[in-house]
Amino acid sequence: MTALRIANKPELLARTLTMLSETVERYDLFADQMEVVNNPQAAEIFRWLEQKQRERTQVVQDLSEGLALPHIPPWDYHWDDAINIEVPGHASAHYMMTPYHTLTLAIDVEQGAADLFDNIERDTELPEVRKLAHGFAREANAFCDYLKQKREQYPLPQAGWDEDEDPPQFLE
Amino acid sequence: MENANSCPSLKPNEYKSGTKPVWCPGCGDYSVLLSITKAMSELNLEPENVALVSGIGCSSRLPAYLNVYGFHAVHGRALPVATGLKVSRPDLTVLAAGGDGDGFSIGGNHFMHACRRNVDMTYIVMDNQVYGMTKGQASPTTDPDWDKSKLTPGGTKINPYYPLVIALASGANFIARASSTDPNGAAKVLVDAIRHPGFSFVHMLSPCVTFRPEQKEWKKMVRPAPVEPTTDAAVAAKRLMTDDNFFLGTLYKGNRPAYQPELKSTVEHLSELEQGFIL
């Protein structure tokens, strides 16, 4: 929803909820993927991210209580699946990704979200939208900082982190 | 907010089966799976009234990951299975899906005839220009100089196949390209494809991170086609012949009626069929 003018508070809530829910689903998928490819460390972080994201989604859900949110079709969201702005892109997962990569991915997502809400706050003339966007941006920035802090526990991946001596599998 | 007539009764996630995919993390097919669920949600389809048929290959694993009726058939034969299903059960929404090897090589003849027959269904080909399940051999859409397969040292030296051109020449009623790098845009294309009567062909670019890591660059090459869908096959022919394989969107929308025989009995009793045998 980059650089979009928001019509009212329900629209901002609807868009934010879609964005957050999609992120929950993506972390869930990534956690599944990492379990399937036997990468428990990355899986664990994605599960944790999924849980965190679920809690944040619930907060927005509570804010929306009693409001009729509009349905916005998927193609009204301009997310690039190759990058991690607002929601994580499918292409970012790698079967040998390290915790450092995993958290970097989440940091990019949060940074993207924070930038988006900043833009909305800046561009809108509606006070209630401005207020809400401001809160969301602050929250995203805070979470982003928290993730950066968490990332410091993990070493920087060494060159060749994705080298696999075994060839891919034949399946069918 | 085009096409958003009502609030969908099921969320995209509710069209998933819960079976965890075996695809490589980072594979474009995850995004295609998401686009399909988004399209079904937008169209308010009931999962039990949808059937998705596939062949063999990475992308053909798709039906098992969805909560609709599915058929994971043999290599190259998704379209005939889907045809038999739709012709005998016109009440169902029928989708067929598979990869470039499945659809254009071993199943090439069926592709041509499915376009020609124009049964009301949507065929999604996830094109990554490589055979993933058998460890990375060249497919009909692989460039002639791609030399990474042991099977074709020095490259295939054969020009690739242009599926959209073939689809148009064979009579497909709807031709579009979408990309896994833009799942929301792909969802829109799929909604249009499913809604359009007759045979709809969606060429879905879906990079292979394992055998074609260079395809990560596709995200920089894809762009919306700067044109509106045409109903004129001659205009479409020129458009598709000069296409660089990276224009996204609906490129052709024909108005040929779909093939669907009427399934209505006109006899009271089967013995009426025997009249011709009686001397």
Place this chain on the structure above:
Amino acid sequence: MNDSASNPLAPPQSKGAPRSLSIAMLGSGGSGVMTAGQQLLDAAGQAGWYGMMTRSSGPQIRGGEAAALLRLSPQPVETHKGRFDILLAIDWLNADRFVGEITLDSNSVVIGDVGGKVPEAISAMGGRYMELPLSELAKGISGGRPNMVALGALAQLIGLPLEALEKGLTKSLAKKGEAAIEASMAGVRAGIEQASAIPDIPPFRIDANSQRERWSITGNEAAGLGAIRGGVRFVAAYPITPGTEVLEWLAPNLKKVGGVLVQAEDELASINQLIGGSFGGTPSLTATSGPGLALMIESIGLAVASETPVVIVDVMRGGPSTGIPTKSEQSDLNIALYGLHGDAPHIVVAPMSIGDCLFTTQWATHLAETLQTAAIVLSDQSLGQTRALIDRPADIAFVSGGRKITRQAEDFRRYVVNESGVSPMSIPGTPGCQYTADGLEHSPTGTPSSRAEDHIQQLNKRKRKLDRFDYGSHWAKVEGEGDIAVLTWGSSTGPVSEAIDMLAAEGRKVRLVSMRLLLPAQPERLAAALAGVTRTLVVEQCHGAQFYHYLRAHYDLPGELRSMAVPGPLMIRPDDVYSELKAWEHL
């Protein structure tokens, strides 16, 4: 040539076999022998006779030499005899190609047009030759044709009433109008008049006057009707000789019953379209011949693995490869039984007569639907393309044991492992029972699995459902008693059965076992049918003795075993089987 006095193994004239008349009509290039033969058969039916007619022809699309081979009788007949009573040729061009199919002796009558030259190979067989002015008489009639003159002459010779011919011609020429009917009848009358003037013709009379409802049907049409009676409403197919007529009959008739036939782009498409149709809950069938069956094999395996019912009618022709498309052979047995890769239990059945093509196809549909598997019906060209006069086949209704479900079910698992081996099959549209049918080995829910436990469970289940099913008495035709038996299947049943009747007339009892159900094998049933037998002759139309080897592989057979394996294109005749039995027995 074929003089019974000089050959001790030759059968006595017609003894034991149905009293019958065999007539061959030859002609080339638009002579209309097939039409005339068809008229003769119809008229015989109108007169209350039974009979059959086989078409034999050269490879040309148009203008080739052709033969209509008829056998007429007061009793039902299921096979041709080698010997012909009457050979009538409108012309003799290339007629010697039929020598192998038509045997004449000194009692046969050979009729040709005035001035014609009988080929050496035909005149050498003996028979009394006479000429009729077929072309000349036809020229004298406006719109007259020699084939109608020939038809009249033959009708007169065999005592077929004019009214019967008139009835048939009026019906078949109705679309061409009054003038065409009149021209044909004028030709017929001229032929009758001419033939009644022939002196010293031996009596070829058949006295039959049954008023029962009589059908004129080919095996291919009967298979089509059996399919519809069995519930088939979706057919996808690719044309192939000699199976196409099954489809030609089905296309308009399926439409009448709310079904549809789709002409597919090839056999790979047709079998897979069936799988799609059947997955949707519609009983589905295709008809093909050997080359088409070979192309379908991979996907028949898919039907077996995904437990999707499909029926494939293979109207067999001479093989291998393109082989002899217009002639019969029973040489697709191996591919039908063993062609599938992996362990893929399925059903193989074979009709044993033209009329039985109806029952067997209907039964195959019932078995496929009930057992959720693929059923192959092995018909052949001789059954499929021969037209017979038969009594109306009985209506048979099978109680379907198929477990198709159309309502939401608790704990639905498509491939659940149970005692019968037949799992519930939900039909798309049924809420809450969505599943993915899979040709990959799978768990009970249908999830792909390469685990040993899932593989053995599903293998056992797919075998068990076929093994535990009660096929009843339909598995075979078992007749007669005695310590010598003939074991056969499919179209070889007709000649074997008649040979046994010939021996019975001599006071020699021979048992007949003709197997309709070939897969799954029924060893206990066959052992019971052969109890007390010391010698068994195995008869089949196949060079490789495929049936004999199949029996050796799956059954314990008592006593001495002998194989009579004869390839096409010439049909096995009752006399051949008779001679084989006599040679073995020294009776």
